[in-house]
Amino acid sequence: MTIVVTGGAGFLGARLIAALLKDGAERILSLDRVACPVDDARVHSLVGSIDDADAVARALSGGAETVYHLAAVLSGQSEQDFDTGLHINVDATRLLLEACRRLDRAPRFVFTSSLAVFGGEMPQIVPPTMALMPQSSYGCGKAIGELLVSEYSRKGFVDGLTVRLPTICVRPGAPNSAASSFVSGIIREPVAGQASECPVPLDTRLWISSPGVAVDNLVRAGRIPAADLGLSRVMDMPGITTTPAEMLDSLERLAGPEARARVALTREQRIIDIVCSWPGAFDVTRARALGFGADTDFDAILQQFLADR
Known part of the structure; x- marks a missing residue:
């Protein structure tokens, strides 16, 4: 079929x-x-x-x-x-x-x-x-x-x-029209040697998956x-909770301080209004019991992205 x-x-x-x-x-x-x-x-x-x-x-x-x-x-x-x-x-x-x-x-x-x-x-x-x-x-x-x-x-x-x-991170390729596009952008672009912007507060809780x-x-x-x-x-679906601050710390550890320095901290209210209304953690007991998986931490997600480049 x-x-x-x-x-x-x-x-x-x-x-x-x-x-x-x-x-x-x-x-x-x-x-x-x-x-x-x-x-x-x-x-x-x-x-x-x-x-x-x-x-x-x-x-x-x-x-x-x-x-x-x-x-x-x-x-x-x-x-x-x-x-x-x-x-x-x-x-x-x-x-x-x-x-x-x-x-x-x-x-x-x-x-x-x-x-x-x-x-x-x-x-x-x-x-x-x-x-x-x-x-x-x-x-x-x-x-x-x-x-x-x-x-x-x-x-x-x-x-x-x-x-x-x-939110799926890290997405390869060009940015898309999603309000959450920056979640991949603050990693993908700096790793490629390009400037990027984080338009939300650094303590914004994000629920992500590789x-x-x-x-x-x-x-x-x-x-x-x-x-x-x-x-x-x-x-x-299972995910992990992280923040832009934690993601940028991981970026610095695994890709170097020069990569982190390519990310400018800005504020875009249109993005803040959407993304900051989303939850940052879920009870996924049912999904895990049914065999659905989750990542371990953001370092592992970034390491996989770097290995796949």
Whole structure:
């Protein structure tokens, strides 16, 4: 059976596809605006948008065992372009769920959500029962998506699981439109000899995961038995709590003081308003009991990034 990955040409999507191939996937279809960069005969690229009903129908025309829905308009762009953000993050998610509903067999539907669904006053460690209170358009769209996936699962249209990913760090390549882009930028750019800026206070608590651990957890989300999930189809993924100050200390230890000196401390209120509304730690007891993994510390994340360059 086919595994469908929306956003399969993106950084996380391409890594997920490579991991699924290593895990034994026989056929993977990537639906994205550009072709998937993974070069393998088992990978088929359908170039199109997730808000195009014809493209979505073609992606699912042969059925699907699993659908990974990664495609989204990111936090920064969602905040600046309200209509596009909700259209892609909500309307297109509903479109994809409806297409899955028409299949002969309900697929596992893995939806990537975000800690941006939370906001307001929060405890030091967020419990699994924490009420959603997004403080950004992106978080609002993701919260609606979570409810849709849970409802379509309750009705038996899909076998859904929403995974709330931590901020992924360190992302290679160019900065993106996410409000959290600086989390990778204050490491990636200095290591490459380029200047960077930290736009939030140095004591801002960040919940992060390395790309490798995030991808391993996504693979796990696609194959965990439905009976093990129970009633709740939303799960906070494991991460580690760090701050920009701790990250920059690690950068200095592992890449040298000259790398740290390339990071300017600034303040950008637009970024502060979004990122500082996010929680900095979660109770992930349930996820760990189900086999989802976590990084050990930020030094290990940075060491892996340096080794992969």
